[in-house]
Amino acid sequence: xxxxxxxxxxxxxxxxxxxxxxxxxxxxxxxxxxxxxxxxxxxxxxxxxxxxxxxxxxxxxxxxxxxxxxxxxxxxxxxxxxxxxxxxxxxxxxxxxxxxxxxxxxxxxxxxxxxxxxxxxxxxxxxxxxxxxxxxxxxxxxxxxxxxxxxxxxxxxxxxxxxxxxxxxxxxxxxxxxxxxxxxxxxxxxxxxxxxxxxxxxxxxxxxxxxxxxxxxxxxxxxxxxxxxxxxxxxxxxxxxxxxxxxxxxxxxxxxxxxxxxxxxxxxxxxxxxxxxxxxxxxxxxxxxxxxxxxxxxxxx
Amino acid sequence: xxxxxxxxxxxxxxxxxxxxxxxxxxxxxxxxxxxxxxxxxxxxxxxxxxxxxxxxxxxxxxxxxxxxxxxxxxxxxxxxxxxxxxxxxxxxxxxxxxxxxxxxxxxxxxxxxxxxxxxxxxxxxxxxxxxxxxxxxxxxxxxxxxxxxxxxxxxxxxxxxxxxxxxxxxxxxxxxxxxxxxxxxxxxxxxxxxxxxxxxxxxxxxxxxxxxxxxxxxxxxxxxxxxxxxxxxxxxxxxxxxxxxxxxxxxxxxxxxxxxxxxxxxxxxxxxxxxxxxxxxxxxxxxxxxxxxxxxxxxxxxxxxxxxxxxxxxxxxxxxxxxxxxxxxxxxxxxxxxxxxxxxxxxxxxxxxxxxxxxxxxxxxxxxxxxxxxxxxxxxxxxxxxxxxxxxxxxxxxxxxxxxxxxxxxxxxxxxxxxxxxxxxxxxxxxxxxxxxxxxxxxxxxxxxxxxxxxxxxxxxxxxxxxxxxxxxxxxxxxxxxxxxxxxxxxxxxxxxxxxxxxxxxxxxxxxxxxxxxxxxxxxxxxxxxxxxxxxxxxxxxxxxxxxxxxxxxxxxxxxxxxxxxxxxxxxxxxxxxxxxxxxxxxxxxxxxxxxxxxxxxxxxxxxxxxxxxxxxxxxxxxxxxxxxxxxxxxxxxxxxxxxxxxxxxxxxxxxxxxxxxxxxxxxxxxxx
Numbered sequence: 001x002x003x004x005x006x007x008x009x010x011x012x013x014x015x016x017x018x019x020x021x022x023x024x025x026x027x028x029x030x031x032x033x034x035x036x037x038x039x040x041x042x043x044x045x046x047x048x049x050x051x052x053x054x055x056x057x058x059x060x061x062x063x064x065x066x067x068x069x070x071x072x073x074x075x076x077x078x079x080x081x082x083x084x085x086x087x088x089x090x091x092x093x094x095x096x097x098x099x100x101x102x103x104x105x106x107x108x109x110x111x112x113x114x115x116x117x118x119x120x121x122x123x124x125x126x127x128x129x130x131x132x133x134x135x136x137x138x139x140x141x142x143x144x145x146x147x148x149x150x151x152x153x154x155x156x157x158x159x160x161x162x163x164x165x166x167x168x169x170x171x172x173x174x175x176x177x178x179x180x181x182x183x184x185x186x187x188x189x190x191x192x193x194x195x196x197x198x199x200x201x202x203x204x205x206x207x208x209x210x211x212x213x214x215x216x217x218x219x220x221x222x223x224x225x226x227x228x229x230x231x232x233x234x235x236x237x238x239x240x241x242x243x244x245x246x247x248x249x250x251x252x253x254x255x256x257x258x259x260x261x262x263x264x265x266x267x268x269x270x271x272x273x274x275x276x277x278x279x280x281x282x283x284x285x286x287x288x289x290x291x292x293x294x295x296x297x298x299x300x301x
Numbered sequence: 302x303x304x305x306x307x308x309x310x311x312x313x314x315x316x317x318x319x320x321x322x323x324x325x326x327x328x329x330x331x332x333x334x335x336x337x338x339x340x341x342x343x344x345x346x347x348x349x350x351x352x353x354x355x356x357x358x359x360x361x362x363x364x365x366x367x368x369x370x371x372x373x374x375x376x377x378x379x380x381x382x383x384x385x386x387x388x389x390x391x392x393x394x395x396x397x398x399x400x401x402x403x404x405x406x407x408x409x410x411x412x413x414x415x416x417x418x419x420x421x422x423x424x425x426x427x428x429x430x431x432x433x434x435x436x437x438x439x440x441x442x443x444x445x446x447x448x449x450x451x452x453x454x455x456x457x458x459x460x461x462x463x464x465x466x467x468x469x470x471x472x473x474x475x476x477x478x479x480x481x482x483x484x485x486x487x488x489x490x491x492x493x494x495x496x497x498x499x500x501x502x503x504x505x506x507x508x509x510x511x512x513x514x515x516x517x518x519x520x521x522x523x524x525x526x527x528x529x530x531x532x533x534x535x536x537x538x539x540x541x542x543x544x545x546x547x548x549x550x551x552x553x554x555x556x557x558x559x560x561x562x563x564x565x566x567x568x569x570x571x572x573x574x575x576x577x578x579x580x581x582x583x584x585x586x587x588x589x590x591x592x593x594x595x596x597x598x599x600x601x602x603x604x605x606x607x608x609x610x611x612x613x614x615x616x617x618x619x620x621x622x623x624x625x626x627x628x629x630x631x632x633x634x635x636x637x638x639x640x641x642x643x644x645x646x647x648x649x650x651x652x653x654x655x656x657x658x659x660x661x662x663x664x665x666x667x668x669x670x671x672x673x674x675x676x677x678x679x680x681x682x683x684x685x686x687x688x689x690x691x692x693x694x695x696x697x698x699x700x701x702x703x704x705x706x707x708x709x710x711x712x713x714x715x716x717x718x719x720x721x722x723x724x725x726x727x728x729x730x731x732x733x734x735x736x737x738x739x740x741x742x743x744x745x746x747x748x749x750x751x752x753x754x755x756x757x758x759x760x761x762x763x764x765x766x767x768x769x770x771x772x773x774x775x776x777x778x779x780x781x782x783x784x785x786x787x788x789x790x791x792x793x794x795x796x797x798x799x800x801x802x803x804x805x806x807x808x809x810x811x812x813x814x815x816x817x818x819x820x821x822x823x824x825x826x827x828x829x830x831x832x833x834x835x836x837x838x839x840x841x842x843x844x845x846x847x848x849x850x851x852x853x854x855x856x857x858x859x860x861x862x863x864x865x866x867x868x869x870x871x872x873x874x875x876x877x878x879x880x881x882x883x884x885x886x887x888x889x890x891x892x893x894x895x896x897x898x899x900x901x902x903x904x905x906x907x908x909x910x911x912x913x914x915x916x917x918x919x920x921x922x923x924x925x926x927x928x929x930x931x932x933x934x935x936x937x938x939x940x941x942x943x944x945x946x947x948x949x950x951x952x953x954x955x956x957x958x959x960x961x962x963x964x965x966x967x968x969x970x971x972x973x974x
Contacts, residue, residue, distance in 0.1 A: 047849035085825065087819040096702075096735075097693075122875070126878055
């Protein structure tokens with residue numbers, strides 16, 4: 001319970017911190033921390049416009065997308081506290097339920113019959129497909145290291161003793177940050193602030209969404225950030241005492257948000273056709289982690 | 302039970318031959334229902350109970366015929382008969398369009414009954430000779446079902462392709478069974494197991510591999526899959542559903558049955574099955590993505606799903622070999638459950654494709670679009686099955702893939718270096734298959750059912766009659782039930798999986814798997830997911846009441862009247878994928894050149910082809926043809942020459958033995974010197 005509440009809490013501030021970092025690095029003061037959430041609340045109050053081409057798929061998809069992200073958050077633990085649900089193999093569930101949301105957001109984009117949205121949908125489907133193996137190999141390596149197959153058990157038996165496990169933790173954090181950037185369609189894979197439809201991925205998929213639905217989609221993005229932040233934190237705070245772990249959790253989320261802001265400030269988006277290579281390269285970083293685990297366990301004879 | 306089925310089938314065939322065309326369908330349908338209920342009733346008793354055994358009187362030729370329904374047979378009988386019943390109800394309505402073709406319908410109905418009967422019989426027969434007999438009946442009757450539209454040349458071509466390949470499969474099975482018959486003099490499965498138990502495991506492994514090849518051709522493992530993408534689209538849709546749903550599964554049954562009777566080196570066999578399956582899974586889905594023909598796309602997906610089932614079997618085998626009980630249970634139960642799952646969602650997908658074909662006259666997805674507004678029920682059923690086949694929660698596909706992945710992570714904990722490498726690749730492949738399946742089915746679903754129609758020359762689409770939708774609802778309901786109550790179905794599989802573990806001599810008192818605990822959590826999460834979605838949709842609906850909801854046209858950068866031709870097409874949706882996967886794919890392009898200042902009409906065509914087929918089937922055939930072509934001069938069409946060949950042959954038959962006698966006499970003479 002405490003884990004999901006913390007994730008929900010962080011999700012309210014996360015986008016604000018990213019925005020603030022970006023504005024500070026570009027020499028502006030920027031909007032208030034709560035501005036992104038206020039935007040979502042405003043969207044919730046607005047009416048909507050639906051295209052004549054769309055069917056009921058377009059109307060239910062944002063809801064399913066949001067529900068899938070929320071359900072995925074339920075299995076994530078926080079320090080000594082289990083997630084609301086925890087079982088062997090829960091990270092499989094985590095990845096697959098997110099894929100369900102993606103499935104619906106893709107077909108909803110195709111439902112509009114627009115040439116732009118099809119383009120975004122096609123890219124989204126391709127990128128998320130390449131990101132999956134990286135995630136599974138990463139979690140597989142850690143379950144090999146610890147001997148458990150649920151988030152809670154893996155994180156809790158991860159004692160960062162030797163230097164090599166630190167390296168593994170940092171590599172894992174890198175992979176997860178990159179997966180988070182891909183899943184949230186941020187730099188360097190996608191630029192949320194671009195104004196040209198041809199260069200968008202996620203934004204072009206939701207061109208026709210408005211009102212309540214758009215609010216849900218945008219808030220799901222915030223929630224996803226907090227969710228991946230919680231996963232990254234999990235690699236470091238499993239063995240801390242409850243008080244410290246909450247502090248460390250919030251701190252790591254803060255650092256994560258600032259990192260995202262910094263990446264967005266100082267990096268440019270890749271060329272579209274370089275993206276698949278980049279995402280596939282993530283799998284090889286995961287594989288590096290796997291080899292590292294083999295080294296730790298002395299499986300090489 | 303077998304006797305009752307034989308009597309029913311013979312009676313029905315006679316009745317079908319005698320009656321008018323309308324009655325034929327009704328008789329066939331009632332017979333299918335009657336046979337189905339008898340088989341299901343008998344099988345249900347054996348699924349979680351003692352095996353049902355009897356011995357039929359045999360003849361001097363092949364000995365007596367033991368018949369045995371254990372829980373493995375029962376599981377397959379259940380899933381086969383369920384899909385055949387849904388197929389029969391669907392087909393009954395689907396075939397009404399062809400009511401004028403009396404003799405074709407007679408043949409079709411009889412073949413349909415024979416398929417059901419022979420598939421059920423294959424599951425219970427324990428005598429290799431009779432097993433092959435029924436296997437042949439099944440192969441031939443499926444052939445007749447496939448070539449229903451025999452006036453189309455491509456249908457006949459696909460049918461003959463299937464016929465040839467299924468007989469290659471029979472050759473491999475015969476080789477294996479004859480070997481055993483020669484060695485032991487017996488035709489029963491028991492003699493196989495007694496032979497392999499008393500000989501080295503190498504003999505067992507070789508025997509298994511020969512039989513595996515035979516069964517793999519039927520099941521459609523790569524590289525034996527090439528008949529599948531032709532036969533499935535050519536057949537009428539209910540037949541495609543049945544073929545993909547259950548006929549190829551009989552190959553899986555054969556593999557599992559042989560694993561039970563043959564004692565082999567399970568680890569090696571497991572690795573072989575695992576690697577073939579990983580390749581099948583990846584290759585199937587990679588080719589499925591680029592297909593334009595909806596039924597062909599689904600056919601390639603069958604190859605992918607057979608791969609997933611095979612991954613489960615391979616995992617279970619390795620578990621048997623390394624005495625890892627949990628892994629064995631997870632592997633086999635994942636494979637068995639996925640067999641059921643695939644028969645459900647794939648048949649519904651084929652039936653939906655059939656509905657599309659029936660109402661629009663085409664399955665070329667580039668010409669379709671916007672059908673969700675005209676065929677709401679079919680499109681929702683297609684969507685649910687598509688989600689299930691991608692292995693997404695909260696449906697049945699997720700459960701079986703979860704079990705298999707669980708098996709891998711279980712293996713991980715005890716593995717050595719070699720198996721670790723194979724785990725990483727297999728898990729990577731399995732999730733990549735999942736991701737590719739999502740790409741494929743978002744493409745298929747959104748191009749066919751969403752957006753607006755792409756071809757105005759097509760007839761106006763309408764929903765098919767309720768009777769035709771009914772079996773689809775039934776199968777979908779079962780899919781949802783498996784998703785929501787997985788523990789019940791894995792519980793039903795307990796005895797079947799125990800067959801394997803007991804056979805390998807595991808201690809039955811070992812602690813039970815803790816997957817059911819995971820499944821219970823998943824159960825709650827699924828219920829929670831559905832509850833959450835419903836609550837949110839309710840909130841959304843209530844909040845909509847107070848707001849202004851408008852309708853407009855799709856955003857087109859300010860352009861107000863978007864045409865259907867500006868929509869994304871299937872090819873453009875997968876273009877970036879096709880570019881990346883170019884080394885594996887074999888896409889034929891026909892491009893008209895644009896030159897001059899005012900270019901004329903031009904066109905651009907792409908046809909995906911199968912690289913493995915080109916290398917393994919087309920090339921050897923070409924070589925064989927060019928070799929046999931050298932003897933063309935013999936066939937010159939003159940009767941005199943043919944008589945001459947006959948005389949030469951007779952003379953050779955008489956003289957060659959004489960010559961051999963003489964030569965051996967000379968040799969003997971030389972030896973005595």
